[in-house]
Amino acid sequence: MVGWWYMAGHLSNKRKYGHIRLIVMVVMSVILLVHSREGNTRTLRFVTLEYPPYQYLEENNAKGIGVNMVNEVFNRMDKPFVIEFLPWGRALREVQAARADGIFTIYFSEERQKTMLFSQQVLINQSVSIFSNRDSDLNLTGDINELRQLRVGLVRNVSYGKEIDSAIAQGVINKVVETTSGTQSFKLLLADRVDVVISNQLGGFDILRRLNIQQLVQLHSEYEFVIPSYFAFPKTWRGEKLKQQFDATLQKMKSDGTYKAVLAQSLLCSGNDCKD
Structure with a gap:
């Protein structure tokens, strides 16, 4: 017969390990909640080169075809962001080091693909x-x-x-x-x-x-x-998640006609540059 002291110890251990599991679950829930809130409220930082008419500063405001498109995409995603204009080499390094959340408008190359995540959707031709x-x-x-x-x-x-x-x-x-x-x-x-x-x-x-x-x-x-020029993200879990949301949103914009409308409103595109 199992002694009462053994059963009491066994129950005590179950309670102890149950408490540990509960604590772990609470900690995990808090971590997930923090990440969720961070993802919803964190202001993203995008970098680019001053490159009229695609992106440029006018009276300290970011403007251009690329800026208009990025505004539409991330407003739909409900993601606040700021745009910082840098020399192109530095802008690339900021994304490669994950100090920035994205870069545009950027041409694809196999070398760049080693250090950045490129959107599947073309931002602008x-x-x-x-x-x-x-x-x-x-x-x-x-x-x-x-x-x-x-x-x-x-x-x-x-x-x-x-x-x-x-x-x-x-x-x-x-x-x-x-x-x-x-x-x-x-x-x-x-x-x-x-x-x-x-x-x-x-x-x-x-x-x-x-x-x-x-x-x-x-x-x-x-x-x-x-x-084709793209939007690129850092090679991080956050960058991958953002890329997936970006691609889905831009694809929907192309399907519902918003993409062409944004280009037309920019009044600066013609010929091949107005293609999807």
Whole structure:
């Protein structure tokens, strides 16, 4: 027969371990509650490059096509956020180190995919083209090999899509002059320090307008690379969750017509840039 002292000890142990399990469950519930509240109230921090007309500061307010789209997506998600404009290289590092919650508008590359989570949904399609001085004697045909002997102005740390990036990596484009901004690249073009500038098409037109040099620079329509741009997140559990919500929300916007409406309201998109 089992002694009463054994049964009493057994019951005591059951109560003790029951209390421990209860404490663990309470702690877990508190942790989940904190994470849930943090996810609902925490202000997200997004970083980007000042890149008119997609994103730029005007009277200390973030504006542009990309900003309008991001506003619509995250307002639907009920996620408050702030946008910080940084040099592109620093902006990339902030997301890679998970100090920022997202970055836009960003081109995909396999190298970047190693350190960031890219949205499945395209945020905005962009067109990359080549510009030169209108009085230059360049006769470009669209063959990227003809850029081999030209001085090419590019913004440092910016991807220009698979074709251009590959041509640079393989040495086809080998006379690269790096700048910190598209505006600086076009100023070098006017100063005859580069032969051509590779730029996002709408961004290039915006710079020409702001510098009032539309009559001095020409677009080479032989070169037009349509490149999707995305929203990217840090490789964390929070980044993965945010990415899934982002993709679902943007997909719904494209289905219900809001996506095209936001682009149309921006009044700056045309041609390939207005595609889904």
